[in-house]
Amino acid sequence: MSHYLLIVESPAKAKTINKYLGKDFQVLASYGHVRDLIPKEGAVDPAHGFAMKYEPIARSSKHLDAIAKALEKTDIVYLATDPDREGEAISWHLQQLLADKGLLKDKPVQRVVFHEITQRAVAEAIQHPRDISTDLVNAQQARRALDYLVGFNLSPLLWRKVRRGLSAGRVQSPALRLIVEREEEIERFEAREYWSVQAQLAMETHRFPARLIQFDGEKIEQFSITDQSSAERVRSRLLEAAQGALSVEQVLRKQKRRNPAAPFITSTLQQEAARKLGFTAKRTMQIAQQLYEGIDLGGEQVGLITYMRTDSVALAQDAVQEIRTFIGDRYGADQIPAQPRVYKTRAKNAQEAHEAIRPTSVERDPDTLRRALSPDQAKLYDLIWKRTVASQMVHATYDTVAITLKAGDAGQFRATGQTLVHPGFIAVYQEGRDEQSDEDENRELPALAEGQAVPLEDIQNEQHFTEPPPRFSEATLVKALEEFGIGRPSTYASIISTLQDREYVVLDRKRFVPTDVGRIVNRFLTQHFTQYVDYQFTARLEDQLDAISRGERDWVPVLEDFWAPFKHRVDETLENVSRADVTTEALEEACPKCSKPLAIRLGRRGRFIGCSGYPDCDYTRNLEDKGEEAPPERVEGRVCPECSSALEIKHGRYGKFIGCSSYPKCKHIEPLVKPLETGVTCPECKEGELLQRKSRYGKLFYSCSRYPTCKYAVWNPPLAEPCPQCGWPILTLKTTKRRGTEKVCPRKECGYAVSAEDTALANAD
Incomplete structure (x- = not known):
C-alpha cells in the first residue's frame, strides 16, 4: 500500500518515474495546470492589492478526483512539477486547491525538484525536499497578472478601433513590432550598384581567385567602383600592368583556433533545430x-x-x-x-x-x-x-594564409585560404549559420614565396547590388527575441504561434511577413502605446520579474508601477482615438472620380486604396496599383460553361480564382490552378479521375474530377493497385512518424496496410 504520493504534470513523466520508485510510492499526473484566473473582467483587482481570483480548470477535475482518492492512503505528498517558475506555481495551485477541499489535513506537503528524469536524480530529489518557493510563485503570479491586465485592456480596444477577434499581448506585441519594422526597412531599402574586380590565377594544380584591394595607391572599398565603365577602365589598366602574371609581395601564415559552441539552452536549441x-x-x-x-x-x-x-x-x-x-x-x-x-x-x-x-x-x-x-x-x-x-572536445585548428600580389605599379590583390589541420570537435558537430557567407573558408592555396610570379588567367569584373536585410526566420527571430530580452526562452514558441494564429504574420519561404492586419495593429500600438512595445521597456519588465523570483523585489509594487500609467493610456486612447484614425492612412492623391482625398483603408481582404468620400463615392483600387483602376483580367480562349459570358481572374478571401464576369447573375467559379492529374480512376464512379487539389487551408487532397456529381475523395496519394484483402480498386500511400510509408486501403473497415519499402523490395526480387 502506498504511503507516499508524488505528483507530476505529465502522465508520460509519471509513467517513467513510477518505475524508479518502490511500492510505497504512487505517482500521479495533474495533467498540467489545475486552476487559472477566472476568464472575465475582475480576475485581477488593482484596487485591492492586485488580488487574483482563481477557479479550477474544468478538464482537471477528474485528475484532481484521482489525486484526492490517493490522498486517503497517503502519509506524505511530494510535488514534483517542472523545475521552473511555472512548475512552482502549479505546485502552489495544487497545494491551495487540495487544502481548500480539506484533503491535506495534517499531511506534510514537500516540493522536490529534478532536472533530469533518471533514477539517481529522482531519488536524490526526494532525499532533499524543500518548501514551495514563495518568491518563484509571486514572480509567476506577477507575470500572469501583467499578461491578464494587458490582454483584457488592449484586446477589447483593438476590437473597437480595428477589428473584432484581435489581441495584443505584453510580449507578442514587441515581437510583432520586430517583424513589421524589418519589413518596413526592406521596403525603404534602395539598392546601390557596385563592382568587384577579381584576378583568376593558376599555379601548378591550383586555380584560385584574388580580390583587388588597392588601385593606383587608393584602398578599394565597397563603393570605390560604382559603374561598368569604371570597372572596365580599372581592368584594362591592371591587365596592361600585369603583363600576364602577378608578383607575390607578401605571404602571411598563421594558425587559427576555433572553439566549440556551448551546450544547448532553450533558445539555441530552437535556433539550431x-x-x-x-x-x-x-x-x-x-x-x-x-x-x-x-x-x-x-x-x-x-x-x-x-x-x-x-x-x-x-x-x-x-x-x-x-x-x-x-x-x-x-x-x-x-x-x-x-x-x-x-x-x-x-x-x-x-x-x-x-x-x-x-x-x-x-x-x-x-x-x-x-x-x-x-x-x-x-x-x-x-x-x-x-x-x-x-562542447567538451578540443578546439579545431586551421592553417590560414593571406597572400598579397602586385599587378605592376597599378594595384594589389589579396588571396586568402585556410586548411583544416586538426578537426577536433568539428569531427562530431559544427554549429549552423543563419546566413551563408560568400567566403570560401576552406580554400587551399599553393605554396608561394615572396617575389614569385603567378600566371594570370584573367581579370574579371562583377556587378553587385546591395541587398536589404533579410526577413526573420524562426531561428533569427528567436535570436532577436533573446537579444532584446523579449519574453523568456520558454515563451518563444508560444509567442511565434500566437502571431501566426492571430494572422498578424505569415510564413513565406520560411520567412515571416507581416499581414495587413499585423501592420495596422503594430502601427496602432507603436503610435498610442509606444512605451509598452518599446524593446527596452519590455526587457526591464522581465528583469523586474526576475528580481521578484530572486526575492529582491516585492511583486505588488512592480504591478502598481505598471498599472496606473497603462490604465490612463488605455482610457485616453479609448476616448480620443477613432476607428478611422487607426485603420485609415491619408494619401496626397485626389480621387479620380470625385477629387476628394484618397486613403489607405482596411477591408475584410486586407488594405486597399479608397475614396475618403465613401459611401458617396465608391472608388477603390488595389494597394499595388499606382494609377487608374485596372480593367479585370480576362481568361483568354474560354467562356463561362454555364452562361457563355467571359471568365475573369478574381481575388477572394483565399487568393485568386476564376469566376464569371456576369456575377452575381451567374455564380460559376473554378480554381485558378488546374488540379494535378494522378492517372488513377475514381474507384466509386469509375468514370472520373482522381485529381490532386488543395483545400482552403493549404492541405493537399485527392478527389474525383466529376465533382460535385461524384464526391469521392481521399487525403493520401492514390495508387492504381487493387487492395489484396478486400478488392477495392485503389490503395493509398500513407506516411506516419512511427510506421514510415505504407500502402493502405482507404476503406477503414478493411484495415489493410503493408510497408511500401517491403513491397518495393519484393517487386525488385
Missing part, C-alpha cells in the same frame, strides 16, 4: 518534452535528456566527467582538453541551478536508440547529443 532540421520552435519543444519525459527502451521507460526549458549553459560535474571519459574511449585521449570546458551564461538572469540541455547519459549514443525513437525524436536527440559531446 530550425536551421538544421527545419523544425518550428513549437515542434522542437514538443519533441524535446517527449525526450525529457521518457521513451520506452525495450520495456524500460527512460528520460533521455535533461530539462529543456533552461537558459544556463552549465553542465553537472558528474556529467562532464562522463562525457570526457566517453570522448577518450570513442575518439582518443588527444581529443580531450587538459581542463574541462566551462561556459559562461550570456543571459543576465539565467537560472544557474539549471543545467544546459544534455543527454542524461552520453553512453546512449543516437545510433543505438534510433529504432526506439520516431524520426523526429531521433533527429533532435542526435543534435543534442552531438552538441553536448563536441
Whole structure:
C-alpha cells in the first residue's frame, strides 16, 4: 500500500518515474495546470492589492478526483512539477486547491525538484525536499497578472478601433513590432550598384581567385567602383600592368583556433533545430518534452535528456566527467582538453541551478536508440547529443594564409585560404549559420614565396547590388527575441504561434511577413502605446520579474508601477482615438472620380486604396496599383460553361480564382490552378479521375474530377493497385512518424496496410 504520493504534470513523466520508485510510492499526473484566473473582467483587482481570483480548470477535475482518492492512503505528498517558475506555481495551485477541499489535513506537503528524469536524480530529489518557493510563485503570479491586465485592456480596444477577434499581448506585441519594422526597412531599402574586380590565377594544380584591394595607391572599398565603365577602365589598366602574371609581395601564415559552441539552452536549441532540421520552435519543444519525459527502451521507460526549458549553459560535474571519459574511449585521449570546458551564461538572469540541455547519459549514443525513437525524436536527440559531446572536445585548428600580389605599379590583390589541420570537435558537430557567407573558408592555396610570379588567367569584373536585410526566420527571430530580452526562452514558441494564429504574420519561404492586419495593429500600438512595445521597456519588465523570483523585489509594487500609467493610456486612447484614425492612412492623391482625398483603408481582404468620400463615392483600387483602376483580367480562349459570358481572374478571401464576369447573375467559379492529374480512376464512379487539389487551408487532397456529381475523395496519394484483402480498386500511400510509408486501403473497415519499402523490395526480387 502506498504511503507516499508524488505528483507530476505529465502522465508520460509519471509513467517513467513510477518505475524508479518502490511500492510505497504512487505517482500521479495533474495533467498540467489545475486552476487559472477566472476568464472575465475582475480576475485581477488593482484596487485591492492586485488580488487574483482563481477557479479550477474544468478538464482537471477528474485528475484532481484521482489525486484526492490517493490522498486517503497517503502519509506524505511530494510535488514534483517542472523545475521552473511555472512548475512552482502549479505546485502552489495544487497545494491551495487540495487544502481548500480539506484533503491535506495534517499531511506534510514537500516540493522536490529534478532536472533530469533518471533514477539517481529522482531519488536524490526526494532525499532533499524543500518548501514551495514563495518568491518563484509571486514572480509567476506577477507575470500572469501583467499578461491578464494587458490582454483584457488592449484586446477589447483593438476590437473597437480595428477589428473584432484581435489581441495584443505584453510580449507578442514587441515581437510583432520586430517583424513589421524589418519589413518596413526592406521596403525603404534602395539598392546601390557596385563592382568587384577579381584576378583568376593558376599555379601548378591550383586555380584560385584574388580580390583587388588597392588601385593606383587608393584602398578599394565597397563603393570605390560604382559603374561598368569604371570597372572596365580599372581592368584594362591592371591587365596592361600585369603583363600576364602577378608578383607575390607578401605571404602571411598563421594558425587559427576555433572553439566549440556551448551546450544547448532553450533558445539555441530552437535556433539550431530550425536551421538544421527545419523544425518550428513549437515542434522542437514538443519533441524535446517527449525526450525529457521518457521513451520506452525495450520495456524500460527512460528520460533521455535533461530539462529543456533552461537558459544556463552549465553542465553537472558528474556529467562532464562522463562525457570526457566517453570522448577518450570513442575518439582518443588527444581529443580531450587538459581542463574541462566551462561556459559562461550570456543571459543576465539565467537560472544557474539549471543545467544546459544534455543527454542524461552520453553512453546512449543516437545510433543505438534510433529504432526506439520516431524520426523526429531521433533527429533532435542526435543534435543534442552531438552538441553536448563536441562542447567538451578540443578546439579545431586551421592553417590560414593571406597572400598579397602586385599587378605592376597599378594595384594589389589579396588571396586568402585556410586548411583544416586538426578537426577536433568539428569531427562530431559544427554549429549552423543563419546566413551563408560568400567566403570560401576552406580554400587551399599553393605554396608561394615572396617575389614569385603567378600566371594570370584573367581579370574579371562583377556587378553587385546591395541587398536589404533579410526577413526573420524562426531561428533569427528567436535570436532577436533573446537579444532584446523579449519574453523568456520558454515563451518563444508560444509567442511565434500566437502571431501566426492571430494572422498578424505569415510564413513565406520560411520567412515571416507581416499581414495587413499585423501592420495596422503594430502601427496602432507603436503610435498610442509606444512605451509598452518599446524593446527596452519590455526587457526591464522581465528583469523586474526576475528580481521578484530572486526575492529582491516585492511583486505588488512592480504591478502598481505598471498599472496606473497603462490604465490612463488605455482610457485616453479609448476616448480620443477613432476607428478611422487607426485603420485609415491619408494619401496626397485626389480621387479620380470625385477629387476628394484618397486613403489607405482596411477591408475584410486586407488594405486597399479608397475614396475618403465613401459611401458617396465608391472608388477603390488595389494597394499595388499606382494609377487608374485596372480593367479585370480576362481568361483568354474560354467562356463561362454555364452562361457563355467571359471568365475573369478574381481575388477572394483565399487568393485568386476564376469566376464569371456576369456575377452575381451567374455564380460559376473554378480554381485558378488546374488540379494535378494522378492517372488513377475514381474507384466509386469509375468514370472520373482522381485529381490532386488543395483545400482552403493549404492541405493537399485527392478527389474525383466529376465533382460535385461524384464526391469521392481521399487525403493520401492514390495508387492504381487493387487492395489484396478486400478488392477495392485503389490503395493509398500513407506516411506516419512511427510506421514510415505504407500502402493502405482507404476503406477503414478493411484495415489493410503493408510497408511500401517491403513491397518495393519484393517487386525488385
